[in-house]
Amino acid sequence: xxxxxxxxxxxAAVAGAAGALSLPVLSSCTxxxxxxxxxxxxxxxxxxxxxTRCREGCTACMDACREENNVAYHGDRRWDVHWIRKAxxxxxxxxxxxxxxxxxxxxxxxxxxxxxMVCPVQATYKRPDGIVLVDHHRCIGCRYCMLACPxxxxxxNWKENPEWPNKEYPRRSHGVAxxxxxxxxxxxxxxxxxxxxxxxxSGAGALIFGDLNDPGSEISRLVAxxxxxxxxxxxxTQPKVYYLGL
Amino acid sequence: MKRSTVLTEKxxxxxxxxxxxxxxxxxxxxxxKPLWAAEPEVFLDPPDPRWESCFRPKxxxxxxxxxxxxxxxxxxxxxxxxxxxxxxxxxxxxxNREAFCDRCHEKASVSLDCxxxxxxxxxxxxxxxxGGGH
Numbered sequence: 234x235x236x237x238x239x240x241x242x243x244x245a246a247v248a249g250a251a252g253a254l255s256l257p258v259l260s261s262c263t264x265x266x267x268x269x270x271x272x273x274x275x276x277x278x279x280x281x282x283x284x285t286r287c288r289e290g291c292t293a294c295m296d297a298c299r300e301e302n303n304v305a306y307h308g309d310r311r312w313d314v315h316w317i318r319k320a321x322x323x324x325x326x327x328x329x330x331x332x333x334x335x336x337x338x339x340x341x342x343x344x345x346x347x348x349x350m351v352c353p354v355q356a357t358y359k360r361p362d363g364i365v366l367v368d369h370h371r372c373i374g375c376r377y378c379m380l381a382c383p384x385x386x387x388x389x390n391w392k393e394n395p396e397w398p399n400k401e402y403p404r405r406s407h408g409v410a411x412x413x414x415x416x417x418x419x420x421x422x423x424x425x426x427x428x429x430x431x432x433x434x435s436g437a438g439a440l441i442f443g444d445l446n447d448p449g450s451e452i453s454r455l456v457a458x459x460x461x462x463x464x465x466x467x468x469x470t471q472p473k474v475y476y477l478g479l
Numbered sequence: 480m481k482r483s484t485v486l487t488e489k490x491x492x493x494x495x496x497x498x499x500x501x502x503x504x505x506x507x508x509x510x511x512k513p514l515w516a517a518e519p520e521v522f523l524d525p526p527d528p529r530w531e532s533c534f535r536p537k538x539x540x541x542x543x544x545x546x547x548x549x550x551x552x553x554x555x556x557x558x559x560x561x562x563x564x565x566x567x568x569x570x571x572x573x574x575n576r577e578a579f580c581d582r583c584h585e586k587a588s589v590s591l592d593c594x595x596x597x598x599x600x601x602x603x604x605x606x607x608x609x610g611g612g613h
Contacts, residue, residue: 403598406596421560
């Protein structure tokens, strides 16, 4: 065997051995991932915000969110974190005839989440049931997701939350990014987001939460009926938060 | 050359005995130590009698609790399920965090990040609770 043949055969043998070794590893990874996702597979949680029923000056959903998720509030807009907030839309000069409007803003739980795409450590990711959430153990605080989010829905914990209203849910240490996660911990127990429950308790019933994959759910019927809009659909982010009366 | 007067043909056996005794002294010492040593101090807070229903045997938990917690962590976050182990569940039996978690980790120079975000009764809160109970 000359040198050329020796190298050829040798490299083929090494490549073959490497392939044979890596194949079982790869296949075991995928089967594990599939098994892990199976529990949440099939659902697609979404929210519909009926602005015609949302009351001006009411803060029930925001308060409930802070109470449930220990969202940091320092009373200083530089450090405050908002998972759900109200913004006032001022009509543009050209759009005469429109009135000022209060709009609830929150994480849009995109089906194509830009925040998860840019996360360098896969701390932000989309669960099989469509919920976008942050693994705070992994987050390195680079704030890429905040830049990527076109809805300004992501916030950074510049400081630790001084209060801890809900001891059963962890708070966040400083240096991690976060946003609404549809109260995934409550959904896993068969519940629904705290803001939705609070809105219903207040009597407004402006927040409707449900499974978009289930054609019989209230949210699916309302979306199918037409008139429900999503914010900046042209971005292609496929938000799962719909608005009525926007 | 002058011959050694300390180690000679005659006293070689005596020297060998002395050498063996010195070598074996620590072994004998450690075997006999329990005879006069005091009872070892209880290092960790004894858990609730319910400890028998711990997730795994005591010996396993001692060395692998961090693996179980990490496994639970990723399962809860990624899949919404978990393996049944939660920090709150630990706290049901091991009430005193300072005596249970902190003391051992301090000794082993392991810094714990858990309690910045996850709630576990602090000793002062525990005192308050138990004070209120009596």
